[in-house]
Amino acid sequence: MAFDGFFTHAMVHELNQTLATGRVAKVSQPYPAELIITIRAHRHNYSLLLSANPTYPRIQITTIPYQNPAVPTNFAMTMRKYLEGAIVDSIEQIDNDRIVKLVFNTRDELGDSQQLDLYSEIMARHSNVSLVNHRTGKIIDTIKHVGSDQNRVRLLLPGATWVMPPKQDKTNPYLPNQIYTDLIRETQDPKELAKRLQAAYQGLGRDSAKELAQELVTSDDLPTTYHQFLNNFVHPHPVIYTRDNGKSAFAAFPPLGMGDDKLQHYDTLSALLDAYYANKAQQDRSKELAGQVLRVLHTELKKDRRKIKKLNQQLDDAAEADRYRVRGEILTTYLNQVKRGMTRITLNNYYDNNQPLTIKLNPNLTPSRNAQKYFTKYDKLKTSVTYVKQQKKLAEQEIDYLANIESQIDLASPDDIQEIRLELQEQGYLKVKRQKSKKRRKVRVSKPEQFHTSNGTLVLVGKNNLQNDRLSFKIANKNEIWLHVKDIPGSHVVIRDTNPSDETILEAAQLAAYYSKGRNSDNVPVDYLPVKRLHKPSGAKPGFVTFTGQKTLYVTPHKLEN
Template sequence: MAFDGLFIHSLLKNLSPTLIGGKLTKIYQPFEQDLVLNFRKVRKNQRLLISANAQNPRFYITTETITNPDVAPTFVMVLRKYLEGSILQEIKQVDVERIVNFHFSNRNELGDEMQLILSVELMGRHSNVILYNADDNKIIDLLKRINPDENRARLLLPHASYELPPLLPGLNGFNLSLDQFNNLKTKYPEPMDFVKQFNGLDGDDKKEFAGYLEDDFTYSSLQTFFNQFNRPKGYILQTTKHKDRVYTYLPYHLELNLIYSNDDINKTLDDFYHEQANREWVKQKSKKIENIVNNELKKLKKKIIKLRKQLDQAENSEGYRIKGELLNAYLHEVKPGMESIDLPNYYKNNQPLKIKLDPALSPARNAQKYFTRYQKLRNSIKHVNEQIKLANENLDYFESIQTAIDNADPQDIDAISDELINQGYLKEQTHNRRRKKKISEKNLNTFKLNDGKKVLVGKNNYQNDWLTLKKSDKRDYWFHVKNMPGSHVILQDSNPSDEDIKEAAEIAAYFSKGKTSSHVPVDYVQVKRIKKPNGAKPGFVIYTGQNSIEVTPDEQDVLSKKI
């Protein structure tokens, strides 16, 4: 079930009493298309998340702590100017459309009362958040300013008059009378045709509503279906294709399996969108550094292919030496101005070998040219091997950055950016300089094993170095996937059981490039056996005396241990 009109109707039954009458104390725009409004009511803070993301437009009360940008975007500055300190008077849905108006009362600089409306339109790629004055209907500002050429239905720019978007005709099932029902049934005797006359229903709702009417095509069935949206609960159900969906009611006519339920629909939404929202926010915040990482990975892979070809050519350079020897041996047969000559190769039973010649050079100089070429290639082997080693180390480094991004929470991206700045891959913006935060245990991922032992996990290369080389006791055990990028994982125990080792190894495998693989090899060793070479890149260490274990990480099992 998407955020359709019926879903929003249900959500407001739960959300409105919590927020109406509350004072809007803080407003943030942590990401390009997401807002967080902090309300204070009855000595409690409630954070309302509003997202105009095209794939998942939504709003609900969240407990998520979201890091805010150092420089506030223009829209949030406007909202702070007009709405901070205001009182939320009312929340009204436009009929059963995906439009919700938050009505605020505030005073302007002259002390005069203002009525302001924050309109949240959850319409896929057309989703938007619009602030306008209720007195003259003039738009003050909006999250997405739309060029008139892109939307000719209405003008979405500051100072324009606010108008509703074009809406499809349809009925509101909450207001339908018995007479209207009977007239509509006469006109549309087939349940699905009947259902199509109503607004606010997504595909699943229509199937479920039609199922009610197929069981009993009466006004009572219609009321039963719509009344459940006035008593919402949170349900997460799974389709036959193992995709999770969230509902405010429990469907009976759809092929779904119940996997979670909660009386609080906001809590259900917060849980349901947690991982998805994190991925969206990380993607938004890491876009710039991911471009750098992807470009570096492409360049390094191409470079390694080229270097391996050079190495192969150098290691198979004996042919140049042989040609030089044969030319010297049969120098009397080589005439000035020749472009090639066939000479017996005494290394291969005197089989003829065709040798190309430079007609501008003397026979002796042609022979010397082959020896020079041979010697140059032989001498290059050491250098090319060093270059391949360096390129592979850099490739491993950028793959570790990519793995850190894949496992990051939004607040971790700044630390990864700092690392790339310090390594010279990213230029720091002068206007965006911020004080670097010291690493502490609260920055890490923390897990508790079944027997209560603690496991700490670094989320980027700087955290990995700090955790392994500074935080850990030398007797603790260190875990890391074998021969692939991953987090440093520390089991805070000097004498772990076999079960402890298995659980910690599963955590290490999950926070690695092999998180979706089976039979992932993980090395483990005491911290005292780990060293960091001089000049090594962040996150790179060497170790000896390790043991290994093969595990298959299970996401649900691993994350259930997180504290």
């Protein structure tokens, strides 16, 4: 069951019971499309999440911890100015649509009472969060600005008049109606009935429509069945269930015919969404935060690959440098036959059994200058080989480094992204924003992630290069075991044991393979050795190490329990 109008109805009911009459204590915007309002109600602090993320839009109370950016956004500052200290008067759903209105009572700069309406639109890529002055009907600010070039119907910008999304010609299912009885007379096929129910009723998602259709076609008392269906969203029994295709989904109540072995029950809808979105939303937030980082990585990788292609061409040219020397020597030998103004001349090549050789000439140069030009080209190509090889090696090292960071982003948490950003700033790939204060805020490197093998041995994994360096050269004991995938980008992994069992090494190797670019392969080589054999060359980039005396295991990637 998606976050449709019926699920929104259930969520609004839950939020009203929990947050109504509460006071706003704090407002934060930890991620670009998400707002968190901390509300003090019934002697508890609740974090209300309003997400306009196009992939996972929703409104709920969340207990998942978050970290605020160092500098708050303009939208966050505006929300703090208007909402901090305000009282939650009510939380309402607009008809049975996926639009939630939070009504706040507060005071303006003059101390006069004023009402502010905060609209959360849960509509995929059109999702938004807008603060509106109730008296004037003007938008104070929106989390995503939408100009006339993006939407000709609604202008979602500060100062614009708030306009509701266009209404669909559908019936609010909570108002008195008998539409379902007419529809079931027309068809008894559940699939067809579900489509017609969706076309008739407001806010009815595909999963909800299928559930209602199934209940109606097997019912002996249609009005009772219909109202019981609606009542399930007033008194929900939240579950996450497993579909026949193995994918999980959430619902406000257990679907018909679903065995309890495929259900996970939750006390509240918000707890359900926290469990369902925990990993999915986290990955999406990471990608959202990594947007600029990924653009820089892709640009630099493209530049380096183009550079290597050019350097390879130069090496190919240098490999044929002797052809220029031969032409220069033959011209010098037969200089008396060369006349100024010639564009080419054919002479005997005494290096190839006097076979005729046609040599191009510059008509504006003297014969001796034409010969010297070939010798100069030969010398330039021969002397460039060392430099070109060095530049190629540096470009290849940079590609490995950037590809490693690209791999780390795939499994990074939002905190890891901040550290990757810091690393790229230190390496000069990203510009550092100038701060007004002379004191630069120091970002502390977070701790590596912890896992345990089947026998309880602690294994640490660096999730980015700053963590990798800290783990390998600051945290790890010199006699503990260090692991890394062979010849491909991956995390540094350390077994906190000086004499681990073969089983522990195998499980740690599987973990190292999982946290690498080879995580989707079946047979990944992993090197392991004591930490004391690691060496970091002077001036090497973060995460780069050299080592000797390693052993190699071939494993299938697998993530251990934390």
